[in-house]
Amino acid sequence: MRQIKVINSGCGVTEIRRYEECGGDPVVPLRSFELKGLRAARRLPLDDVTQHDKRAVRTARMVDTTVVTSVDLRETNLNKNVQCNGSSGKNINGKIHLQNGSLKSQTISNGSNKCKDENERFPTMDWSQYDTFPGSFEKCSLMTAALTHVGMYLLMFLGFVNQLLFKPKVATERNREGYAPLYNPFEQFFSRYVYRRVRHCFNRPISSTPGAELTLKERHTDDYNWSFRFTGKEKRCINLGSYNYLGFAEASGPCAEAAEAAARRYGLALASSRGELGSTPLHDELERTTAGFLGVEAAVVFGMGFATNALGLPGLLGSGSLVLSDENNHASLILGLRLARVAVRVFRHNDVRHCERLARAALAEGRWTKIVIVVEGVYSMEGSVAPLAALVALKKRLGLYLYLDEAHSVGAMGPRGRGVTDHCGVSPRDVDVLMGTFTKSFGAAGGYIAGSEKLVDWVRARCHAHGYAHAMSPPVAAQVLAAMRAISSPVGLKRVARLRDNTHHFRRRLREMGAITFGHEDSPVVPMLVYTFSKMAATVERLTERGLATVGVGYPATPLNKARIRFCLSAAHSREQIDRCLDSIEAVVEEVGLRYSRR
Ligand SMILES: Cc1ncc(COP(=O)(O)O)c(C=O)c1O
Numbered sequence: 001m002r003q004i005k006v007i008n009s010g011c012g013v014t015e016i017r018r019y020e021e022c023g024g025d026p027v028v029p030l031r032s033f034e035l036k037g038l039r040a041a042r043r044l045p046l047d048d049v050t051q052h053d054k055r056a057v058r059t060a061r062m063v064d065t066t067v068v069t070s071v072d073l074r075e076t077n078l079n080k081n082v083q084c085n086g087s088s089g090k091n092i093n094g095k096i097h098l099q100n101g102s103l104k105s106q107t108i109s110n111g112s113n114k115c116k117d118e119n120e121r122f123p124t125m126d127w128s129q130y131d132t133f134p135g136s137f138e139k140c141s142l143m144t145a146a147l148t149h150v151g152m153y154l155l156m157f158l159g160f161v162n163q164l165l166f167k168p169k170v171a172t173e174r175n176r177e178g179y180a181p182l183y184n185p186f187e188q189f190f191s192r193y194v195y196r197r198v199r200h201c202f203n204r205p206i207s208s209t210p211g212a213e214l215t216l217k218e219r220h221t222d223d224y225n226w227s228f229r230f231t232g233k234e235k236r237c238i239n240l241g242s243y244n245y246l247g248f249a250e251a252s253g254p255c256a257e258a259a260e261a262a263a264r265r266y267g268l269a270l271a272s273s274r275g276e277l278g279s280t281p282l283h284d285e286l287e288r289t290t291a292g293f294l295g296v297e298a299a300v301v302f303g304m305g306f307a308t309n310a311l312g313l314p315g316l317l318g319s320g321s322l323v324l325s326d327e328n329n330h331a332s333l334i335l336g337l338r339l340a341r342v343a344v345r346v347f348r349h350n351d352v353r354h355c356e357r358l359a360r361a362a363l364a365e366g367r368w369t370k371i372v373i374v375v376e377g378v379y380s381m382e383g384s385v386a387p388l389a390a391l392v393a394l395k396k397r398l399g400l401y402l403y404l405d406e407a408h409s410v411g412a413m414g415p416r417g418r419g420v421t422d423h424c425g426v427s428p429r430d431v432d433v434l435m436g437t438f439t440k441s442f443g444a445a446g447g448y449i450a451g452s453e454k455l456v457d458w459v460r461a462r463c464h465a466h467g468y469a470h471a472m473s474p475p476v477a478a479q480v481l482a483a484m485r486a487i488s489s490p491v492g493l494k495r496v497a498r499l500r501d502n503t504h505h506f507r508r509r510l511r512e513m514g515a516i517t518f519g520h521e522d523s524p525v526v527p528m529l530v531y532t533f534s535k536m537a538a539t540v541e542r543l544t545e546r547g548l549a550t551v552g553v554g555y556p557a558t559p560l561n562k563a564r565i566r567f568c569l570s571a572a573h574s575r576e577q578i579d580r581c582l583d584s585i586e587a588v589v590e591e592v593g594l595r596y597s598r599r
Pocket residue numbers: 304305306307309330332376380405407408437438439445446447
């Protein structure tokens with residue numbers, strides 16, 4: 001007869017363990033397939049189990065299984081046996097005395113979730129002590145939500161009728177019998193009949209540097225946005241659509257000169273990966289400077305920001321790792337986690353309480369080699385900021401790892417522009433993996449992973465982006481280096497301060513207009529909610545007519561009913577330019593009807 005022991009951890013998780021009769025305490029958790037087999041079997045009444053929770057009782061009703069003990073870790077302190085790296089031992093005065101004679105401290109260290117007593121309890125966090133950055137996320141009225149949904153379904157219905165009646169003027173798959181379709185039918189339908197209606201508002205070609213202003217090339221369509229032709233005209237607009245936070249995207253000045261000099265010295269491309277022949281002294285200098293800028297031991301740089309996440313995460317995480325991922329994480333992080341083939345549990349956006357609950361439940365399972373929280377510094381769709389101090393406290397309390405993507409925060413946040421660590425007053429060394437990109441504040445391309453020397457050595461050895469992807473182009477490395485050095489100078493600090501002033505002023509005026517904006521007061525990404533797809537297109541068109549280049553974002557990049565205009569502010573904008581933009585926005589808010597705020 002099989003014997004089991006039921007352990008209720010008090011974290012919402014009940015563990016069922018095989019009972020070793022001769023060895024005393026049970027140490028082997030039942031694996032899921034064993035549990036499944038047991039569960040499927042005939043149920044027996046269970047009289048000798050204290051009914052801790054429904055789940056324990058349900059699981060224990062198994063054929064040929066007796067529950068020999070039932071322990072509620074919330075109430076008892078009986079089990080002093082511990083498991084540490086595969087050996088068992090005794091917990092005496094906070095020290096783990098392993099059977100092999102060695103002694104281990106029981107202090108919670110990073111990622112040491114293997115070393116814990118079964119009955120060890122980490123006190124729950126007192127979140128009232130931390131600023132969890134709730135940001136502004138005003139909800140729209142029920143009427144707006146309903147009309148937005150009706151509008152979207154109407155568009156889809158009209159698209160469906162259109163598809164039935166007219167043959168689309170696009171290439172169609174032929175002779176594909178027996179093959180899976182190349183395209184997802186819903187995506188195909190959505191992009192042809194819903195997205196196409198507003199396609200003229202996206203991917204608009206420009207013919208200048210995306211600085212404080214840019215030059216839009218005018219297009220015209222003769223076939224309802226199936227295709228476009230250039231009219232030959234150009235329009236100069238104030239640029240509120242690029243992530244040029246500190247204004248380093250310039251066609252002249254120290255950064256452009258440094259890039260030009262590097263192109264002359266090293267050429268435009270190295271035709272090799274970093275791991276082979278793609279390293280120059282410029283790359284080494286950039287890595288040293290990046291580490292110094294971020295305040296950590298070492299850094300490694302890559303030619304593409306997206307690939308830094310997509311190929312970096314699989315090198316860092318292996319089987320047995322569990323990732324707690326924010327629900328709004330960027331596509332590059334999600335792809336990286338998928339390629340790493342790790343278990344992922346998603347917590348609600350910026351909700352540290354939810355993250356804590358998931359982390360505690362995972363710890364109680366006792367089967368993960370690493371538990372890693374993956375978040376972004378500033379979220380580009382929401383304009384929200386990660387509650388970093390709270391997350392660092394949580395990861396220290398529970399012995400987790402933290403992976404922080406600073407793509408939108410490095411350079412743009414904090415009094416010194418060092419990112420969200422600087423903004424939250426957190427030591428960068430408390431974040432296990434600092435990741436960021438050079439595409440935004442540095443006006444360049446590429447990404448980095450930074451942290452301890454050990455971490456960076458590991459990344460160099462294990463991440464395919466280092467070993468196989470093309471190295472960062474030398475002029476790009478020179479641009480980043482020049483921008484990074486400039487940020488540390490008084491002139492750079494002025495840019496950081498100007499960005500913050502512009503952001504505060506812009507957000508305040510939008511609020512005064514009665515528009516709903518999302519996110520944190522300091523976030524230079526300012527989403528203004530327009531809700532419906534048609535209003536998004538109308539707003540972008542009207543702002544362009546008034547000389548303002550902006551980006552509209554809708555489904556599937558946002559939830560169905562939360563289309564928005566995403567304004568990106570820059571230190572390159574003068575106050576006069578910002579005020580001109582705000583006047584135009586106010587006129588359009590009035591015309592299109594965007595005064596949704598009820599505050
Ligand atoms: C949070 C985040 N991470 C990574 C990336 C990818 O960076 P890149 O565009 O430099 O490839 C982006 C891109 O916008 C991003 O927003």
